[in-house]
């Protein structure tokens with residue numbers, strides 16, 4: 001069943017790429033495995049999926065320990081500074097950098113481990129009161145500011161678009177994030193390598209791809225509904 005879901009999502013990614021004249025190789029599917037057991041993840045490994053997304057540091061750590069070491073773990077959820085230590089040597093990328101204090105703390109932990117952590121800056125593109133992330137108009141200056149940290153490298157932008165019935169309603173937000181991304185890329189800021197646009201989830205990943213996403217984060221569409229009570 002997981003395989004069928006995965007194949008369906010992969011087909012929809014290919015079709016969205018075709019519609020927008022993009023190469024499917026440019027789009028990384030991140031399977032969002034939060035709340036799901038390692039056994040389900042193992043089923044996807046046979047389908048050559050290696051990118052997984054988690055939103056809780058301890059859960060990412062535990063799954064890292066339980067599974068083959070060549071998987072790529074993406075930290076996609078809100079991250080508290082005191083929990084960076086659980087994932088610093090396990091995550092391949094942190095998608096949710098949204099404050100100077102957090103960026104600085106990641107930089108310090110990364111330095112301890114002698115690594116440079118790729119990070120994405122989370123943008124609250126629709127300016128929702130309930131969401132984390134930088135306001136779009138603050139984002140460029142923020143990136144300029146954190147570019148001085150030598151143990152993180154800003155590698156792009158991430159957003160969690162509003163929850164909507166009709167994915168088309170989010171097209172404008174994806175377009176706006178893409179424009180912001182291009183503006184920042186054109187500034188060629190030292191130690192900033194704008195090459196990832198992480199946007200689109202189960203409900204809207206096709207529209208996100210049409211608007212330029214290079215990473216889509218799909219949970220429910222692959223693993224089914226989540227049960228937070230278990």
Ligand SMILES: *Cc1c(COP(=O)(O)O)cnc(C)c1O
Nearest residue numbers: 032055076201202217218219220
């Ligand atoms: C849970 C989550 C997703 C996946 O959501 P689905 O709607 O299940 O695809 C994507 N991004 C983030 C940041 C998440 O927390």
